[in-house]
Amino acid sequence: MKTPDKHIIDKTLDNTATPEEARLVIRWFSTPEGSRYLSSLMDEDMEKIQPGCEELYAERSIPTDEMYKYIMKKIHLQQRKRFIFRAAAILIPLLLFLGQFWYIDKRIDLFADSGYEEIYVPKGERMQLIFQDGSRATLNAETRIKYPRKFGFSERKVELEGEAFFEVSPNKDRPFIVDMKDINVKVLGTTFDVKAYATDPDIFVTLETGKVQLANNSSSLGYMKPGEKATYNRKSGVCKISRPENIDHLSAWKKNQIVFNNTPLSEVIATLSRWYNVEFTIADSSVLYYNYTLTSTEQDIKQILKDLEKITPIQFIEKDGIIRIERLEFNL
Numbered sequence: 602m603k604t605p606d607k608h609i610i611d612k613t614l615d616n617t618a619t620p621e622e623a624r625l626v627i628r629w630f631s632t633p634e635g636s637r638y639l640s641s642l643m644d645e646d647m648e649k650i651q652p653g654c655e656e657l658y659a660e661r662s663i664p665t666d667e668m669y670k671y672i673m674k675k676i677h678l679q680q681r682k683r684f685i686f687r688a689a690a691i692l693i694p695l696l697l698f699l700g701q702f703w704y705i706d707k708r709i710d711l712f713a714d715s716g717y718e719e720i721y722v723p724k725g726e727r728m729q730l731i732f733q734d735g736s737r738a739t740l741n742a743e744t745r746i747k748y749p750r751k752f753g754f755s756e757r758k759v760e761l762e763g764e765a766f767f768e769v770s771p772n773k774d775r776p777f778i779v780d781m782k783d784i785n786v787k788v789l790g791t792t793f794d795v796k797a798y799a800t801d802p803d804i805f806v807t808l809e810t811g812k813v814q815l816a817n818n819s820s821s822l823g824y825m826k827p828g829e830k831a832t833y834n835r836k837s838g839v840c841k842i843s844r845p846e847n848i849d850h851l852s853a854w855k856k857n858q859i860v861f862n863n864t865p866l867s868e869v870i871a872t873l874s875r876w877y878n879v880e881f882t883i884a885d886s887s888v889l890y891y892n893y894t895l896t897s898t899e900q901d902i903k904q905i906l907k908d909l910e911k912i913t914p915i916q917f918i919e920k921d922g923i924i925r926i927e928r929l930e931f932n933l
Contacts, residue, residue: 605629610638719747722763725878727855732757735770736777739855742875743798764796766855769811783835784822787814793825794852800871806831807851815840850896859905861895869893869909870926877902885928888915 605626612618613626629635722728722744730738734752744763752758758778769777771790779786781797781804791811797804806815808825815822815831822840825831828848833840845851850860859876861869866889870881879902883889891913899905906917906924914929 602629602632604634717747717749719745721745723878724875734772734775737768739766741765741854742878761795761797762799764794764798764854766792766794766852768792784815784817784833784840787816788812796851802835804833804835805851806833807848809848809852853896857898857900859895859897859899861893863892863894865889866891866893866915866926873902873905880923881926882923883926885926888913888926888928891915 605622609618609622610626610629613623618626626635720728720730720740722740722742724742726742728740730740730746730748732738732748732752734757736757738746738759740746741764744761744765746759746761746763746765748759752775755775756778757772757775758780760780760782762781765779767777767779767788769788769790769792773789777788777790779795781795783797784804786793786795786806788811791813792809793811793813794807794809795805806813806825807830808827810827812827813825815825815833817838822831822833823842825842829842829844830848830851831840831842847860847862850862853860859872861872873879874881893909893912895905895908895912897905897908899908910916916927916929918925918927
């Protein structure tokens with residue numbers, strides 16, 4: 602296959618190419634030459650970071666080996682099937698762009714088949730997904746989303762496990778539905794945050810603009826207005842809608858801002874584990890009674906841990922890649 606012109610490759614990576622141009626580049630990326638080119642782009646970006654300047658790139662974290670292998674695995678798998686993309690999202694990372702990988706739907710129907718696409722965001726990563734209707738989903742770490750390659754005529758439905766911020770394109774004839782198994786959120790056009798990790802007892806929905814309807818498998822749970830937060834307990838099935846003072850704190854993560862508001866230590870370490878892909882162990886379970894209030898834009902986890910140590914008498918000790926939490930004892 603002939604190598605595409607460089608300006609067409611650049612346009613594809615910048616999401617400004619025509620469908621025909623993008624189709625050409627996509628197919629080329631499935632060849633050995635195209636795969637090597639994609640690899641070289643990552644290497645070049647890595648080399649741009651000079652020793653001592655790592656902090657300048659803290660908000661634009663370099664793709665991990667795990668993520669890179671995942672992308673290349675997708676490419677090689679699809680090459681064997683004689684296609685490169687499975688249509689709803691292009692698996693090409695726009696390197697070093699705010700630390701997020703962009704999966705772009707270019708409305709390119711290469712295969713004319715139906716079915717679903719599933720994406721998993723590992724710990725330490727974030728992604729942004731742009732659907733074929735122009736709606737966007739910013740995915741937090743350790744999040745899984747499943748969506749159709751083509752939205753249906755009557756609805757636009759996705760399945761979510763984890764946390765995501767949605768910006769939904771208005772379409773009164775095709776509501777956008779986020780299904781979290783226990784409940785679903787139905788919208789026509791709005792912006793909202795959903796937190797539904799499988800290990801958490803509660804599901805949280807925060808509405809920024811527009812209007813959404815909450816429902817479970819049997820009935821409607823109510824409607825939300827901008828500035829409101831819904832808390833749904835998986836066990837009891839009870840849904841409570843409130844109006845927190847600092848509603849923006851609940852979606853601050855998409856701006857790389859950590860916000861803890863009287864948050865138990867168990868939730869603090871769960872969040873840090875997802876954000877930084879680190880493991881914690883607890884030496885003394887009594888520390889789990891501590892709560893933390895902290896707002897930080899600091900990207901270095903070591904500094905964040907130091908700030909937490911100032912709040913309560915605990916100590917974080919890192920050894921062999923595991924962070925041990927110990928309680929400080931004071932001798933009188």
